[in-house]
Amino acid sequence: MFIQVLTLSIIFFLTLPFFFLSLIKSSRSKKPSTPNILPKRYPLIGSYFDIKSNQSNRLEWITRILKNCPSATYTLHHILGYRQIFTANPDNVQHILKTRFNNYPKGEFFINVFFDFLGNGIFNADGEAWKFERLVSSHEFNTRSLRKFVETVVDAELNDRLVPMLSGAVTGKTVLDLQDVLQRFAFDNICKIAFGYDPECLLPSLPQTEFADAFEDATHLSSERFRAPITLTWRIKRFFNVGSEMNLKIAISQVRDFAKKIVREKKQELATKSSLDSVDILSRFLNSGHSDENFTTDIVISFILAGRDTTSAALTWFFWLIHKHPEVEKEILKEIKEKPDMLVFEEVKDMAYIHASLCESMRLYPPVPTDSKRAVADDVLPDGTVVKKGSVVTYAPYAMGRMENIWGSDWEEFKPERWLQRDKAGNWSFVGRDPYTYPVFQAGPRICLGKEMAFLQMKRVVAGTLRRFKVVPAGEEGFQPVFVSYLTAKMKDGFPIKVEKRGKLD
Numbered sequence: 001m002f003i004q005v006l007t008l009s010i011i012f013f014l015t016l017p018f019f020f021l022s023l024i025k026s027s028r029s030k031k032p033s034t035p036n037i038l039p040k041r042y043p044l045i046g047s048y049f050d051i052k053s054n055q056s057n058r059l060e061w062i063t064r065i066l067k068n069c070p071s072a073t074y075t076l077h078h079i080l081g082y083r084q085i086f087t088a089n090p091d092n093v094q095h096i097l098k099t100r101f102n103n104y105p106k107g108e109f110f111i112n113v114f115f116d117f118l119g120n121g122i123f124n125a126d127g128e129a130w131k132f133e134r135l136v137s138s139h140e141f142n143t144r145s146l147r148k149f150v151e152t153v154v155d156a157e158l159n160d161r162l163v164p165m166l167s168g169a170v171t172g173k174t175v176l177d178l179q180d181v182l183q184r185f186a187f188d189n190i191c192k193i194a195f196g197y198d199p200e201c202l203l204p205s206l207p208q209t210e211f212a213d214a215f216e217d218a219t220h221l222s223s224e225r226f227r228a229p230i231t232l233t234w235r236i237k238r239f240f241n242v243g244s245e246m247n248l249k250i251a252i253s254q255v256r257d258f259a260k261k262i263v264r265e266k267k268q269e270l271a272t273k274s275s276l277d278s279v280d281i282l283s284r285f286l287n288s289g290h291s292d293e294n295f296t297t298d299i300v301i302s303f304i305l306a307g308r309d310t311t312s313a314a315l316t317w318f319f320w321l322i323h324k325h326p327e328v329e330k331e332i333l334k335e336i337k338e339k340p341d342m343l344v345f346e347e348v349k350d351m352a353y354i355h356a357s358l359c360e361s362m363r364l365y366p367p368v369p370t371d372s373k374r375a376v377a378d379d380v381l382p383d384g385t386v387v388k389k390g391s392v393v394t395y396a397p398y399a400m401g402r403m404e405n406i407w408g409s410d411w412e413e414f415k416p417e418r419w420l421q422r423d424k425a426g427n428w429s430f431v432g433r434d435p436y437t438y439p440v441f442q443a444g445p446r447i448c449l450g451k452e453m454a455f456l457q458m459k460r461v462v463a464g465t466l467r468r469f470k471v472v473p474a475g476e477e478g479f480q481p482v483f484v485s486y487l488t489a490k491m492k493d494g495f496p497i498k499v500e501k502r503g504k505l506d
Contacts, residue, residue: 046077107374121302190307196280369398
């Protein structure tokens with residue numbers, strides 16, 4: 001607390017003259033007052049006051065700014081000349097993620113913020129280190145055996161844990177936090193897929209587990225570093241090991257110690273076997289000769305981070321939206337009725353309406369609402385925005401999903417049909433959008449490796465759940481959930497639901 005007060009005091013006294021000068025100029029102006037959407041900028045501190053006052057609703061604030069800029073791009077000025085460019089322009093996104101890919105890496109700032117947690121894992125790496133990890137990971141993700149393993153893991157978690165839990169909620173007439181349930185479901189899945197380890201988070205007692213709790217703390221506190229208006233604050237706290245940085249250090253230590261223990265045990269297991277029985281990602285890396293403990297620990301933690309909150313966030317908002325739109329749920333149930341209870345890969349792949357509904361849900365509520373890069377050299381974006389070396393450039397899928405020039409005047413509507421067309425037989429077929437208009441899974445060389453795995457998991461959960469149950473929000477009439485963003489998005493305060501048993505599908 002003392003450090004924050006000291007930092008803010010220094011800023012206050014440095015900027016006080018400029019602040020009063022601005023007030024004097026404003027009072028002399030004869031123009032009528034009008035709502036000013038764009039932030040005010042001052043010498044030395046840039047738009048610090050607007051940034052600070054909008055910290056709790058930063059995403060909506062940035063979205064309003066971009067919607068009111070002709071090219072959906074805005075340069076936000078921070079303290080001491082530091083600039084951050086936000087864009088919701090598909091041409092700019094393609095330029096950043098593909099055309100000038102080498103000029104827009106993660107950057108030193110992002111890597112430093114998350115290094116304590118992610119190390120040199122694939123989501124925190126640039127340059128040759130990233131290329132090597134991407135090459136190795138691509139090879140493993142493209143195997144049919146891994147896809148089959150993922151199907152087996154997801155089906156087991158669905159049928160042995162999720163469905164019985166929802167059945168218990170029907171019988172006991174209990175209220176569940178669906179967001180918490182789906183996070184536990186996803187965490188069990190990704191740990192089994194990545195490590196071959198079952199944390200058993202989705203047991204009927206909904207137990208607290210040290211690894212899952214530490215992972216949540218490490219994720220949340222690391223993202224708070226990134227969101228801090230003044231980076232010096234968390235760096236000083238880390239130096240003195242106090243406050244949130246002390247808690248972060250403890251959480252990261254628990255996560256990495258546990259992960260390294262699993263890596264060592266897996267090495268011993270593989271050393272005693274002549275052939276590879278397990279097909280989890282860690283076993284695949286170790287069996288292919290990548291046995292460095294830090295390397296394997298970093299990359300597996302990155303995969304857990306990617307698979308833990310993204311699918312659960314997408315599904316949480318999906319179930320909220322289909323409750324609000326019963327006509328969509330009706331179409332989904334029609335599609336489910338046409339498929340057998342035990343789905344094989346091709347049947348899941350052919351669920352076009354569910355696929356479109358998930359895409360539409362993620363358009364409005366993307367699991368990763370913004371993503372940032374840092375310019376290596378001076379550049380000019382396609383819309384004419386000048387990018388100086390060292391500037392952070394952030395593209396915003398959340399804002400892009402709300403752009404009328406991209407999605408039309410009905411952009412506010414939850415409308416899966418915008419992703420579909422009828423074939424000659426009258427059946428739905430999915431029509432995707434280019435990844436620069438819809439960069440929910442990134443785009444270009446860093447496009448998400450687990451995209452197909454994520455859809456496989458989500459579609460199985462949707463079909464398995466809605467075939468048996470109706471999900472009903474348990475909040476008060478008129479309840480409207482709030483979208484909040486850390487490293488990934490969440491529904492503020494969870495999603496309380498009641499579960500009703502569904503009758504025979506008509």
